Amino acid sequence: MRKDSRLSRVLHALIHLDHHGKPATSDDIGKMLGTNPVVVRRTMAALREQGYVSAVKGHNGGWSLARPLSDITLYDIHKALGDSSVFTIGLTDEHNNCPIEHGVNNALRDVMHEAEALLLARFKQVTLANLASEFGQHSV
Amino acid sequence: MRKDSRLSRVLHALIHLDHHGKPATSDDIGKMLGTNPVVVRRTMAALREQGYVSAVKGHNGGWSLARPLSDITLYDIHKALGDSSVFTIGLTDEHNNCPIEHGVNNALRDVMHEAEALLLARFKQVTLANLASEFGQHSV
DNA sequence: TATTAAGTAACAATTATTGTTACATGAAGA
DNA sequence: TCTTCATGTAACAATAATTGTTACTTAATA
Numbered sequence: 001m002r003k004d005s006r007l008s009r010v011l012h013a014l015i016h017l018d019h020h021g022k023p024a025t026s027d028d029i030g031k032m033l034g035t036n037p038v039v040v041r042r043t044m045a046a047l048r049e050q051g052y053v054s055a056v057k058g059h060n061g062g063w064s065l066a067r068p069l070s071d072i073t074l075y076d077i078h079k080a081l082g083d084s085s086v087f088t089i090g091l092t093d094e095h096n097n098c099p100i101e102h103g104v105n106n107a108l109r110d111v112m113h114e115a116e117a118l119l120l121a122r123f124k125q126v127t128l129a130n131l132a133s134e135f136g137q138h139s140v
Numbered sequence: 141m142r143k144d145s146r147l148s149r150v151l152h153a154l155i156h157l158d159h160h161g162k163p164a165t166s167d168d169i170g171k172m173l174g175t176n177p178v179v180v181r182r183t184m185a186a187l188r189e190q191g192y193v194s195a196v197k198g199h200n201g202g203w204s205l206a207r208p209l210s211d212i213t214l215y216d217i218h219k220a221l222g223d224s225s226v227f228t229i230g231l232t233d234e235h236n237n238c239p240i241e242h243g244v245n246n247a248l249r250d251v252m253h254e255a256e257a258l259l260l261a262r263f264k265q266v267t268l269a270n271l272a273s274e275f276g277q278h279s280v
Numbered sequence: 281t282a283t284t285a286a287g288t289a290a291c292a293a294t295t296a297t298t299g300t301t302a303c304a305t306g307a308a309g310a
Numbered sequence: 311t312c313t314t315c316a317t318g319t320a321a322c323a324a325t326a327a328t329t330g331t332t333a334c335t336t337a338a339t340a
Contacts, residue, residue, distance in 0.1 A: 090143020
């Protein structure tokens with residue numbers, strides 16, 4: 001299935017931002033991520049709206065962290081990107097009131113909720129500073 | 141993201157098959173699931189290849205269970221449909237040997253593996269007979 | 281032999297991210 | 311002030327997967 005790599009991408013960008021010292025332009029970040037500056041703006045916009053980064057226009061402008069990495073968890077970023085379901089597995093629309101269909105969907109939903117809860121709980125435990133330090137590059 | 145509802149669909153179909161008594165045609169099943177007979181054949185083909193169902197052509201033909209529901213788990217069916225990843229979250233291609241990118245991807249991969257393992261472990265615990273009995277319709 | 285139904289190839293529809301072009305807006309510098 | 315830089319958006323093509331559909335072949339049986 002088509003994968004959503006926005007989380008992976010934006011985490012990469014944020015940790016780079018932390019090292020960069022000064023604001024990085026969408027163009028800079030695009031080059032780091034191997035993508036387009038417009039894609040960068042689009043993705044970073046979601047984080048800006050939640051107060052994790054700020055953007056400045058014009059000369060010497062660009063993106064900066066609005067909080068230290070130690071104050072941001074994987075969960076925060078995941079949520080900021082929009083909390084669409086994490087699974088490629090979907091349920092059928094229950095059009096025809098079939099009790100079997102309902103039963104199957106309920107059972108799958110339960111198991112998926114449980115796995116999603118585990119995933120999100122883990123995401124809450126990991127700050128971006130944790131991530132950054134994992135490969136010996138320490139943040140503030 | 142686009143969801144894959146094949147699992148939900150095919151479970152629904154298998155439990156109906158169990159009640160049906162005689163073989164059900166792709167057309168019958170398509171009507172139950174609100175979809176096309178070709179879609180049914182396509183999806184059921186994966187299960188046939190793994191020996192969970194059999195198909196007979198011609199008059200009075202159609203699909204039948206090749207094993208009792210109590211011998212088939214959610215995991216079996218999930219696996220038979222092709223073990224593509226369960227998550228919509230994807231990692232970036234690591235093109236440029238950036239240690240930050242690697243670190244981010246490794247961290248996400250670990251957490252996702254853990255959640256996927258939990259999901260699959262739960263899938264292994266549930267037989268289709270369990271599912272069928274959940275709403276008072278008992279299987280063999 | 282006609283009919284039934286699976287098997288399968290081929291292609292359009294759908295739906296999400298991703299990629300791209302184009303242009304408006306605002307800030308900084310000369 | 312005017313030019314340049316960079317974000318902010320809108321609009322649309324590209325991509326990639328399932329799903330939907332048509333058409334045809336193959337096999338079994340009444």
